[in-house]
Amino acid sequence: MKNQRLQRMLVTSASSLLAVFVALCICAVILLITGKDPIEAYKTLFGAAGDTKVLQGALNRATPLMISASAVAIGFKMNLFNIGVEGQMRVSLLATAVAGAAIHLPAPIHVLFCLVVAMATGALWAAFAGWLKVKRGVNEVISTIMLNFVALSLVAWAFDAFFRVDSATGSLLVKTKELPSSAWFPDIVDRRLNGMFFVAVLVLVLFYVLVWKTKFGFQLRASGANPGASRVTGVNPKRMIMISMLLSGALAGLVGMRSLLGDVHAYQNNLAEQQGFNGIAVALLGRNHPLGIFISALLFGYLGEASGRLQLIDIPKEITTIMTGIIVLAVVIINEAVKRWDDRRIQHKAALALEAVAVAA
Template sequence: MSRIRSALLPPALAILFAAALCAVALVISGASPLTALGVMIGQVGQGTTAVDIVNSAAIYYIVALAAAIGFQMKLFNIGIEGQYRLAACVAAIVGGLIVLPPVLHTLVIIVVAVLVGAVWAGIPALLKAYRGVSEVISTIMLNAVSLGAIAFLIRPDSFGVLQGNNISTKPIEPSGQFPGLDTGAGTIFGMVVVAVLLGVGYWFLLNRTRFGFELRASGESATAATAGGVNAKRMVIIALVLSGAVAGLAGLPEVLGRDFAYTLTSPQGYGFTGLAVALLGRNHPAGIAFGALLWAFLDKSAIALDNIGVPRDIVLIMQGSVVLSVVVAYEVVRRYELAAEQRRVAAQLRGAPAADKEVVG
């Protein structure tokens, strides 16, 4: 019973708390919460909104999985933003320069993105493992370095192609593109399937392999894990490199499914959103999927708020409220469970002497 309560009570409290905060924000803005919610839900059936939600959720899901791998080791990979953007840029450059048979061409682009993300994350991993440098500081700094590297790579005198007022990499030939599913109301990225497979692989890795056990054990207590024979430095390196490798895939849904090139105006900000989605999903693959869909829904349906005179920026407050609610709810339940356990132990200790006297008598 206690286990079920611990699993269901936090998300229930989080939903109630988030709903209350969002309702207050909407009332302050002069709108009815029920009206705003109805308009946003109705927007899902308009145009390509539903498809856009699925596509965005897939990207958020990939980025959040990358963050969750680090979180399992209590590592904060803040550099996901730079890792996926640099990986997408280099992969697009390679994809535009080569021509291979279909499928093989796409696989090469994917492998390049994975390797670039892994190598870029490997720098802070080595600094953390062998020099004790905080991964938060090193990954943030590398975000800035990656932006400079991207600007250099897609210059016209490097690998860039000037198209009007925009600069991009050379377009990827159809043989390297990842075909999607045409729904009639838009095309669902083929990389959505890859996102699902990544989620299954993440679950299997954590729950059905020795590495997953060592990863979680090292995150709970590095000292205890080391005493049990786990190489702490190796786990830090592997966790961050694996996180970077997954992050490297986050830019490919749009590169291979829509833009077929990387440009200076390519979407950004997914890396930081992924951190919030991972926290929202509590690092569980199913929870992250729910969080990604919710975040994408709020993003894409916000346009409908303009129709009732509510600024769409109110969605930012909603998203922040959701994340805050999850963090607060789980902390409240954790403290309640801890206090309850302490009371049970104290009661048992108080009853132990009386029980001993009865046995002696």
């Protein structure tokens, strides 16, 4: 009877694939309207998959997406929509850049210290939204969106007022004081693929174990699936909201670490921009499941990496941004339709099985 679960997974994956396919078709129409050849465009876009460098870049781009999608998904699992991953990430980026540059520690411990600071500050910022919801009943969608703006402005101001240092190389880009090399997260492939990729995969594995294999995860899912039912079994909904917000925020704090510890090694204004928001799309496409998130993050990472190739044939690379947007829309619509169909299918099957039992008896 295990295959029932497998079937559900297949149906779920099929609906996501369908969404991607639909999005490709719509983008083809858009390309046609703008007078470009969609077949050539897709050949170029997906032809790049043969290039190892592009694949390495795709994995590298997928790294923050996997983490931010996990941050979003852990909230989704309990019906919390943490739209504030971007803001939580931004706060933790500056905090980590400043704290990391302020001390000296041996290499592995320094990196670990930075990751802990990042998680703690991300969780702290998310805790605001959790606290508002628990204490005052403020919808977390509203509060996390608003807190994004607060975070952006606050960080920009604090950076400008206290932490910016003039660049030694005379570059116009202002940064914080550079992190000592002991805090750098090593690359797997030099300047192409950072080691944070493994951290991201670890996050996905831990996410899976926590949510699907532990009692806590069961309570989390139960609270999300039916808050009323889990409440009467003594699961304190407020406590669950706080915990999942903190977990989500802690993961959000990790999102920017590939850029900070693995690439730029200092905070600058556009660092890791949009990586928090993009996690929402990845989580949606990946259906909040670690495996789905992994694959979706790779897809989005790949689209981002390969889009540069399009410019070579005179197609604006923004077409991949449009594609991402359409994928998300298609996912939402198709998932709903497929779920209804699948629910009916399961009901039908259960009824058939029972009829067979009744006939046998």
